[in-house]
Amino acid sequence: xxxxxxxxxxxxxxxxxxxxxxxxxxxxxxxxxxxxxxxxxxxxxxxxxxxxxxxxxxxxxxxxxxxxxxxxxxxxxxxxxxxxxxxxxxxxxxxxxxxxxxxxxxxxxxxxxxxxxxxxxxxxxxxxxxxxxxxxxxxxxxxxxxxxxxxxxxxxxxxxxxxxxxxxxxxxxxxxxxxxxxxxxxxxxxxxxxxxxxxxxxxxxxxxxxxxxxxxxxxxxxxxxxxxxxxxxxxxxxxxxxxxxxxxxxxxxxxxxxxxxxxxxxxxxxxx
Amino acid sequence: xxxxxxxxxxxxxxxxxxxxxxxxxxxxxxxxxxxxxxxxxxxxxxxxxxxxxxxxxxxxxxxxxxxxxxxxxxxxxxxxxxxxxxxxxxxxxxxxxxxxxxxxxxxxxxxxxxxxxxxxxxxxxxxxxxxxxxxxxxxxxxxxxxxxxxxxxxxxxxxxxxxxxxxxxxxxxxxxxxxxxxxxxxxxxxxxxxxxxxxxxxxxxxxxxxxxxxxxxxxxxxxxxxxxxxxxxxxxxxxxxxxxxxxxxxxxxxxxxxxxxxxxxxxxxxxxxxxxxxxxxxxxxxxxxxxxx
Amino acid sequence: xxxxxxxxxxxxxxxxxxxxxxxxxxxxxxxxxxxxxxxxxxxxxxxxxxxxxxxxxxxxxxxxxxxxxxxxxxxxxxxxxxxxxxxxxxxxxxxxxxxxxxxxxxxxxxxxxxxxxxxxxxxxxxxxxxxxxxxxxxxxxxxxxxxxxxxxxxxxxxxxxxxxxxxxxxxxxxxxxxxxxxxxxxxxxxxxxxxxxxxxxxxxxxxxxxxxxxxxxxxxxxxxxxxxxxxxxxxxxxxxxxxxxxxxxxxxxxxxxxxxxxxxxxxxxxxxxxxxxxxxxxxxxxxxxxxxxxxxxxxxxxxxxxxxxxxxxxxxxxxxxxxxxxxxxxxxxxxxxxxxxxxxxxxxxxxxxxxxxxxxxxxxxxxxxxxxxxx
Numbered sequence: 030x031x032x033x034x035x036x037x038x039x040x041x042x043x044x045x046x047x048x049x050x051x052x053x054x055x056x057x058x059x060x061x062x063x064x065x066x067x068x069x070x071x072x073x074x075x076x077x078x079x080x081x082x083x084x085x086x087x088x089x090x091x092x093x094x095x096x097x098x099x100x101x102x103x104x105x106x107x108x109x110x111x112x113x114x115x116x117x118x119x120x121x122x123x124x125x126x127x128x129x130x131x132x133x134x135x136x137x138x139x140x141x142x143x144x145x146x147x148x149x150x151x152x153x154x155x156x157x158x159x160x161x162x163x164x165x166x167x168x169x170x171x172x173x174x175x176x177x178x179x180x181x182x183x184x185x186x187x188x189x190x191x192x193x194x195x196x197x198x199x200x201x202x203x204x205x206x207x208x209x210x211x212x213x214x215x216x217x218x219x220x221x222x223x224x225x226x227x228x229x230x231x232x233x234x235x236x237x238x239x240x241x242x243x244x245x246x247x248x249x250x251x252x253x254x255x256x257x258x259x260x261x262x263x264x265x266x267x268x269x270x271x272x273x274x275x276x277x278x279x280x281x282x283x284x285x286x287x288x289x290x291x292x293x294x295x296x297x298x299x300x301x
Numbered sequence: 302x303x304x305x306x307x308x309x310x311x312x313x314x315x316x317x318x319x320x321x322x323x324x325x326x327x328x329x330x331x332x333x334x335x336x337x338x339x340x341x342x343x344x345x346x347x348x349x350x351x352x353x354x355x356x357x358x359x360x361x362x363x364x365x366x367x368x369x370x371x372x373x374x375x376x377x378x379x380x381x382x383x384x385x386x387x388x389x390x391x392x393x394x395x396x397x398x399x400x401x402x403x404x405x406x407x408x409x410x411x412x413x414x415x416x417x418x419x420x421x422x423x424x425x426x427x428x429x430x431x432x433x434x435x436x437x438x439x440x441x442x443x444x445x446x447x448x449x450x451x452x453x454x455x456x457x458x459x460x461x462x463x464x465x466x467x468x469x470x471x472x473x474x475x476x477x478x479x480x481x482x483x484x485x486x487x488x489x490x491x492x493x494x495x496x497x498x499x500x501x502x503x504x505x506x507x508x509x510x511x512x513x514x515x516x517x518x519x520x521x522x523x524x525x526x527x528x529x530x531x532x533x534x535x536x537x538x539x540x541x542x543x544x545x546x547x548x549x550x551x552x553x554x555x556x557x558x559x560x561x562x563x564x565x566x567x568x569x570x571x572x573x574x575x576x577x578x579x580x581x582x583x584x585x586x587x588x589x590x591x592x593x594x
Numbered sequence: 595x596x597x598x599x600x601x602x603x604x605x606x607x608x609x610x611x612x613x614x615x616x617x618x619x620x621x622x623x624x625x626x627x628x629x630x631x632x633x634x635x636x637x638x639x640x641x642x643x644x645x646x647x648x649x650x651x652x653x654x655x656x657x658x659x660x661x662x663x664x665x666x667x668x669x670x671x672x673x674x675x676x677x678x679x680x681x682x683x684x685x686x687x688x689x690x691x692x693x694x695x696x697x698x699x700x701x702x703x704x705x706x707x708x709x710x711x712x713x714x715x716x717x718x719x720x721x722x723x724x725x726x727x728x729x730x731x732x733x734x735x736x737x738x739x740x741x742x743x744x745x746x747x748x749x750x751x752x753x754x755x756x757x758x759x760x761x762x763x764x765x766x767x768x769x770x771x772x773x774x775x776x777x778x779x780x781x782x783x784x785x786x787x788x789x790x791x792x793x794x795x796x797x798x799x800x801x802x803x804x805x806x807x808x809x810x811x812x813x814x815x816x817x818x819x820x821x822x823x824x825x826x827x828x829x830x831x832x833x834x835x836x837x838x839x840x841x842x843x844x845x846x847x848x849x850x851x852x853x854x855x856x857x858x859x860x861x862x863x864x865x866x867x868x869x870x871x872x873x874x875x876x877x878x879x880x881x882x883x884x885x886x887x888x889x890x891x892x893x894x895x896x897x898x899x900x901x902x903x904x905x906x907x908x909x910x911x912x913x914x915x916x917x918x919x920x921x922x923x924x925x926x927x928x929x930x931x932x933x934x935x936x937x938x939x940x941x942x943x944x945x946x947x948x949x950x951x952x953x954x955x956x957x958x959x960x961x962x963x964x965x966x967x968x969x
Contacts, residue, residue: 037403040396041412047393048419048473051430054440058433067438111311118308127308130315136579138531140548141568144555145322148565151339152325168318171311191660192693194680196707196758200303206706210697229423232533236555246425253425253538257433265426272421280414293741 052269059262067257076263086264089248093228096159096244100166101223107167108174108223109216115175116182134172142169143236150237157239165237166230170223177222181215225272323572330565331358341562362566372550372567376574379547382461382536383529386468390525391518393469394476398517399510401477402484409485416481420474428467428538435463435539459541467535472528476521483517484510516589523582530578531571547571600810601825602635609672611636611762611794612657617666619652619818626652627663628818639788639795641805643841644815650798653815654764657796658687671761681710686760690767692751694739700750701726701735707758725753728787745776752784756791765797769804781807802842806830814838830890835969839888844923846894846934848887852879852966860966862887865930872905875966889964891937896924897956898948904958910934912953926957 059077063070080086111131118124134142146165147157155161189211193203209216231246238244245264252261332341366372401412419427434440435458442454457463487510495505511518533548540546547567555564602608610633619627626649634640642650655661656668659680668675675683686707694703704725708718726732729749734742739750748768755763768784769777785808788795799805805812806826813823814837822834833839836847850864850871860879862871864887873887901907913933914925923937936957949955 033400033403033405036396037400041400041404044393044397044400044473044477045415047470048415051427051434051470052419052422054434055426055430067433067436067440067443107311107314110307111315114308114311118304121308123312126320127312127315130319132583133579134319136527136575136582138528138533138548138571138575140531140533140551141326141572144551144564144568145326146318148325148329148561149318149322164318168314171314175311186691186693188689188691188693189695191658191680192687192689192695192754193706194660195658195683195685195687196754197681197710199681202710207695211695225421229425231425232552246423249425249429250534250538253429253432257429257436261429262433265423265429268423268426272423273418276414276418276421280410284410290740293738297741297743297746 055262056266056269059259059266061259061262064259076259077267080260080263080267083260085243086245086248086260089243089245092159092242093245096162096166096234096242097224097227100163100170100227101220103163103167104170104174104223105216105220108171108219109178111171111175112177112179112182115179131172131175134169135176137169139230139232140236143233146233147236157237158242159238161237161239162234162242162244165233166223166227169233170226173222173226174216174219177219178212178215181212185212221275326565326568328358329562330362330569331360332562333359333361334560334562339561340559362562363570365563366566366570371545375545375547375550376570378545379530380574382464382468382544382546383526383532386465386472386529387522387526389465390469390472390476391522394473394521395480395518397473398477398480398484401481402487413481416474416477424471425534427471428535431463431467431470431539432458435466458539459543461540461544463539463541464536464544464546467539468525468529468532471535472525475524475528479520479524480514480517483514487513516585516592519585520582520589523578523585527575527578527582530575600637602638603633603811608635610634610669611638611671612796613667613669614653615667615669617656617663617668619649619656619661620664626818627656629666630818630820632813632820632823634794634796636794637792639785639797639808639810641809641812642796642798642815643800643802643805643812645800645841648815649818650800650815651766652818654687654766654796654798657762658685658764659683684761685764686755686758686762687764687766688751688755688768690770692739692747692771694747694750694754696739698738699735700731700737700739700742703739703750704754704757706754711758721757725757728756728790729753744771745780748772748780752787756787756793759791760793762794762796765795767799768797769799769801777804778807784808806842814841832965833888833967836886836888836967839965839967844891844935844937846889846891848889848932848934848964850885850887852883852885853881854879859961860885862966865928865932868908868928868930872961873964873966874961877966877968879966879968883968886967886969887964888967889959891923891935892921893963894934894936894957894959896926896936896938896949897958898953900956901958905961907956907958908934909954909956912949912951912955915951924955926955 058069060072060074061069062073062075111127115128115131143165146161146168150157150161150164185208189207190203193207194200198206229246230244231250234244235247235250238247249261249264252258329341335341401409401416404412432439436442437454437456437458439458441457442451445451446454457466491509491513492505495509496502500508531548532546533552536544536546536549537552540549548571551564551567551571554560554567612632612634614630614632617627617630618625628649630649630653642653644650652661656663657670659675659678662676670684695706698706701722704722705718708721713721722735723732726735729752731746731749731753734746734750739747742750748771752768765784769780772780781804784795797805797808806829809826811823811825812829814821814829816837822829822838824832829838829842833842839845840847848862848864848871850862853861853863853870855861855872858874858876860873860875862873862885864871871887879885895901895904900909908928910926910928912924913927916923916925917940920940921937922940923935926934926936928934934957
């Protein structure tokens with residue numbers, strides 16, 4: 030469309046400025062010499078040094094990383110199974126309840142989910158720590174994974190699976206050799222989403238963790254409650270940097286693949 | 302057999318870790334607070350039997366919620382904060398989505414990435430970013446004083462205004478994405494047809510573009526309103542003690558007052574309030590799916 | 595019957611390869627296949643023809659093992675195959691969408707079924723190469739499905755389904771996605787391959803021309819039932835019902851009441867003020883019975899002058915001319931409003947045509963040109 034007007038330009042500029050200026054400020058001030066985060070006192074990377082010397086932060090980061098890896102992996106397995114059930118299993122008793130339980134956690138306030146899970150863990154006498162946080166994160170993340178994977182499965186040409194069966198695969202082989210490789214991008218983005226959600230979660234982790242396992246968001250939250258600190262700015266900058274690099278890489282790769290695929294398809298059509 | 306296993310595993314997981322916990326919340330909301338571990342009675346025991354246990358349950362906590370004005374004020378203010386923030390997000394999000402949909406083809410992937418990027422960035426960090434901007438000596442006040450618009454620093458942090466800004470900021474991608482996808486699907490020749498039939502550009506926008514993006518607008522509004530209603534991080538970091546929101550009340554009831562039965566009752570009521578928008582949202586999604594067919 | 599003609603269905607001694615016995619398939623309350631029995635013989639190229647929703651695809655999916663009949667029996671080489679899962683059946687299927695695995699190369703797609711069999715490497719390589727040669731795909735072995743054209747994809751799908759040398763090959767609208775020109779070439783290619791490999795082919799199609807071209811026998815289906823099973827020429831020349839006559843090719847249908855003149859010769863009164871028609875039928879018709887005469891347009895002659903001797907002669911005005919290049923179809927309106935189509939070969943240049951729109955013309959055909967149908 031060549032109807033891009035000045036109004037569109039203004040709303041895009043304003044909208045993206047709103048989204049990005051706070052983050053840019055955050056990153057900028059992480060390199061501030063001064064302890065006072067609102068006064069610029071020259072460039073310095075000393076807060077990064079401070080951060081890496083702070084054992085409490087490093088411990089929390091390690092806990093968070095472990096929780097995120099375990100819970101996202103588990104959530105990906107369970108979520109993919111759930112997606113497969115939702116799209117392929119047809120009718121079975123309790124299907125409505127099942128799909129309800131898949132979608133409900135997506136809109137459930139974290140405070141309720143956290144409270145409910147905590148009361149469960151106390152009820153069954155499970156000691157709170159890394160394990161309980163992993164269980165909690167797996168539960169809500171598997172629902173996100175299942176939404177991502179099921180939307181891919183819904184557009185998956187079912188005759189591909191039938192062709193695999195027809196050519197002698199058992200149903201399990203058909204899934205492993207045909208379905209899984211094809212839906213792999215969706216499964217991977219489901220895993221990444223689950224991983225990010227786990228890294229990000231404050232509320233549910235606060236409810237379900239014990240004193241032995243403080244996650245990074247809990248640590249950050251208790252630090253920033255007292256006000257802005259340059260060390261947190263440094264930490265935020267690192268996290269923003271990782272995410273930005275990841276998202277840009279992913280979109281460059283997917284764009285390049287798309288362009289290549291289109292070019293090859295055109296070439297194939299011309300060659301006919 | 303294989304199918305049974307496939308269904309049973311995720312099903313059992315969700316029953317055990319999603320559904321059963323809610324019944325526990327419901328049960329504890331009907332119990333009484335006690336100085337014990339865990340801090341509520343009655344505890345269920347097989348010796349007394351189920352009837353004795355049920356007899357001790359009551360609606361006392363819910364009665365308490367209606368009597369203490371703190372709670373219903375918190376619910377009301379949560380609904381109004383979430384509602385107003387949703388409208389503000391729509392006001393900023395719609396032009397942004399519209400601009401994206403009309404941007405040249407080759408920009409779109411990049412613009413899309415720019416919308417998704419904050420979505421992958423830590424929520425907590427994005428809320429935190431505003432603390433330094435909105436505080437008394439923060440950058441916004443410094444900027445406004447430098448321009449001469451104000452002479453005294455404004456009190457923004459620790460007021461509801463900061464909460465609005467925080468919600469709009471963190472939930473903006475949730476508003477933009479569904480509206481953008483609705484606008485992107487729209488056939489460009491529809492506008493040309495409307496103009497050909499005598500519409501001005503503005504009336505073509507109102508009569509064609511807006512109705513066709515209706516499902517996207519509704520989806521976006523619910524995606525902002527529902528999580529904003531139970532929000533905890535934003536009011537506690539940006540809202541200060543003056544902002545009452547139910548997520549924060551629940552948190553404090555649980556962690557500070559250690560009153561588990563009342564915290565559970567607060568959760569039950571919040572859940573009941575949420576049922577309405579969730580059902581409406583679900584219906585809108587189904588309509589949209591059917592329309593897409 | 596000439597003994598060299600391939601017609602196993604004429605031979606009562608011959609055992610069928612596939613036998614449907616009173617097969618019914620219901621989806622909920624909808625009956626897709628209604629108590630259907632059918633025999634298909636070895637080396638046949640058998641076409642299931644019908645409009646969408648007639649049950650032809652369900653028949654094929656039951657043969658492949660993707661659907662289980664509600665009742666009845668399906669035999670393959672004398673054995674009941676209903677309890678056999680698709681991956682254990684000696685049948686292979688070529689899918690309408692081709693269902694090529696997008697993450698595998700052409701070579702790996704063709705080798706997919708052989709690998710599942712656990713075939714030795716050397717044998718497998720040889721088999722894949724043979725299939726590539728058969729379908730003229732040698733140059734594309736290393737490509738992925740999206741890197742080849744639609745026609746090539748179609749051939750990969752065929753090669754893949756033939757690689758395991760199935761007893762029976764099922765083809766679901768195999769040419770549906772190709773354009774008209776490519777379709778024709780591919781039809782002949784399919785027949786050629788079928789002959790070379792000696793495999794029994796069952797093809798599902800809604801395209802009557804395609805069925806006529808490729809098939810040894812055609813089953814015309816409607817609403818889950820077989821209407822007629824016969825060779826293409828018999829389906830065309832002697833349809834059993836108006837439905838079949840109308841479904842296959844172009845036809846004039848004239849409704850009237852019969853009177854027997856003499857052995858197999860009937861007179862048909864069909865419109866006020868029109869001479870009765872004459873037609874022949876081996877099927878007996880009662881006096882006054884309603885019958886439909888189906889006459890193919892190419893069997894109706896058109897002329898400017900009244901023909902001397904013909905069993906049936908009517909007069910009308912040219913209403914429309916459809917010029918198809920090699921042929922022209924004339925739509926002629928009779929005095930009572932009936933429209934009859936006549937088709938002639940354009941053996942002369944069009945400028946020399948002796949009649950045009952609005953001209954009065956004569957149509958004529960012999961008593962044996964049409965078929966008398968009771969329904």
